[in-house]
Amino acid sequence: MRTVDWELVELHARAMEVAVEVVDTVRPEHLDRPTPCADWTLRRLLEHCVGQHRGFAAAALGAGPDLALFADARLGADPAADFRRTGAELTAGFRAAAAAERSLWLPEIRDGGPFPLRLAVGFHLVDTLVHAWDVAAALGGAAALVAAVDGDEALATALLTVSEAVPDTPEARAPGRAFRPGREVGAGAGRFDRALALLGRDPAWTA
Template structure:
């Protein structure tokens, strides 16, 4: 499935960004309101584990998606669990397994392509969050914009995310959408649609 391989590319880009995180930067603020870099990475690792479990056939168990405490090497935690998720998606693509995702709408089951799309957006947007916290998003945005298939997939999935008061209420995954700037690229448009300011600075 092509989307599974696009997701693998997205995870590779996310790993490159997270590999640049130093231990003394974990208390930095991020574009995720109220979340430090440590909290964001704990969320990402927990999501890797939850989606991987779902791809291997786990039922709608919310505990599988809980934030995961980081070890001595947060980048390695991110890299390892990301690789496990990529492998699990590839295995699920062989069987065509649907995934239970208890954090999304009614929990599913969701077709594999839809579930992979959800996490592709998560991977790229949170990679941008990390890059923004570290002070530089230009390279990540340029690489995604330079890959037509990846940028198209990111924007297509983002545009399908409901932007209603219920879906974007406090505590939900995304804030109400912003109006994309004129001439914005696909990555910046996706960020704005998910309620992030592409010009955010710490």
């Protein structure tokens, strides 16, 4: 078992716990709210997140390059419970992959796979925290989330490090891609806000 993989898997588990705390505050009347993801309601965002949990979990357990595994999910009566359950399944899957030293097939990423586990986990760690911010912003404010992550040295460092490595080219940030072109951010910004800006989010976004 590679120590660096295991450490990143456990950081991802912490990121998932942070995200679950945010999503647990979602109520049915919130689901039609806009989010920082253009044209996505909160319901659409959570469908995407749950689908990603399932796809990455399947990849972590050895699934091949099957794009259908990453399809957006249909939410049940309790979307927060769907997010929590599939997030726990993903955490278990990443731990199993670390124990097996398994690479992951991620067919939705342009150059396919298999990817080393540390890259796959890094991708999803960023996705988890940025989408947690999307949810918090849609609910009216993400300051507590940003402060919690910025106060966790290892988690904030991992978020910013992976975000800095995401290509910011016209091709990589074209419409329909996961992230928009990067934004400028003030010199005094924290690491979470800097990561958001690098990925094209406006840290000051409000509904």
